Amino acid sequence: MTTISRRSALTPRHLTRTGERLSFVYLERCTVHRDANAITAEDAAGTTHIPSATIGTLLLGPGTRITHQAMSVLGETGAAVCWVGEHGVRYYAGGRALSRSAALMEAQAHQWANPRRRLAVARAMYRLRFPDEDPAGLSRHELLGREGRRVKDCYKAQAARTGITWRGRNYTPGDFTSGDAVNQAVTAAAQCMYGVAHAVVASLGCSPALGFVHSGHELSFVLDIADLYKTEIGIPLAFDVAADDDQDVGPRTRRALRDRINETSLLDRCVDDVKRLLLADPASATAPGAEQDVVTLQSDGGHDVAAGRNYGGPDEETTW
Structure with missing residues (x-):
């Protein structure tokens, strides 16, 4: 019995690390839909469930159709989506994956x-x-x-x-x-x-x-x-x-x-x-807080200041 439909919705903070995902999944001549936090590939042989958070790249070959809901969960889980030709030998288009830090x-x-x-x-x-x-x-x-x-x-x-x-x-x-x-x-x-x-x-x-x-x-x-x-x-x-x-x-x-x-x-x-x-320091990309959703504003001297504030006068006001 599958338990996929019982999973709660994922948030960006629960995403699987890139290195722990499947490298790629190639699909052709099927309809791709969503079932909770999984995508489904349906063809004449039946329906296959694929946990979306485990996909690095989804390669969509000829004859595939994908629903809005499927693209939504793939975007939430940070999977890259590429539309390719038969055998995966032509790149047509790609969807940008989720990222937080610049x-x-x-x-x-x-x-x-x-x-x-x-x-x-x-x-x-x-x-x-x-x-x-x-x-x-x-x-x-x-x-x-x-x-x-x-x-x-x-x-x-x-x-x-x-x-x-x-x-x-x-x-x-x-x-x-x-x-x-x-x-x-x-x-x-x-x-x-x-x-x-x-x-x-x-x-x-x-x-x-x-x-x-x-x-x-x-x-x-x-x-x-x-x-x-x-x-x-x-x-x-x-x-x-x-x-x-x-x-x-x-x-x-x-x-x-x-x-x-x-x-x-x-x-x-x-x-x-x-x-x-x-x-210069690769470890800085994995330091605590590196993956937080933080937006700052650029100021003088290479310094960043907090976003969400109005800096137009002596009394700073929260604008969000």
Whole structure:
């Protein structure tokens, strides 16, 4: 007997930590509704209940319909929602997740606004991806060149390990089946990682658009974060899936990646990496009071003052 309908409504202070959630849930050809604090996915086979507070990213594929009530509970519980194409390989739109503090967004903007600091973060990202190499002193062009060579080397190494014939990266946007099995698997893994990174970035209150390697796109920072784990997790797993069988590559890649993400606690690691890249003191983001609903007003000298008051005269008045 289910107990989902007996649960009381959640408040923002009862939200599940990002690192403790499922990485992503992909749904297609069903109707998504709400039952208390769960969402339900209904199709011809029946109805499945999914506790909304445990979802990192909900990927809505073709043939899905979602109700206002379902979106309401997903927003309350801080889940990211993305509308994607078949097999999850096209990103169409996304819903912003719940966040309370602007600390990480402000830190991100501070690092991004200065060219020297922005380059320093890009170098730190490279160091996270390839810890055996020191990128200190490298220009942006040099970083891009070295990253490109390392990714090519990763493809070749994985092809040799799995015995797959690798003819290079071949992907036609909007046509998932145009590539061979291993290219389909690489594409599916990449798109799922984008969804995971988007969930973490949004739930931490960062801007998806302010990237340090990628630029000019609304998801530039999401692409930056997803790429941190490309050569370690995404590409090797894609080759494993393609080597096992060349049928149903998309769904099998999603399931395998979901399991790998949960096995390696990647969400916790992703959260820590974002904080380490943006904050001088990453522990400050988890200090007591960091997640409180606090609104202040900016004053002179870098000081903040209490909101909800009128500062127009000697007698301060509460305005809320």
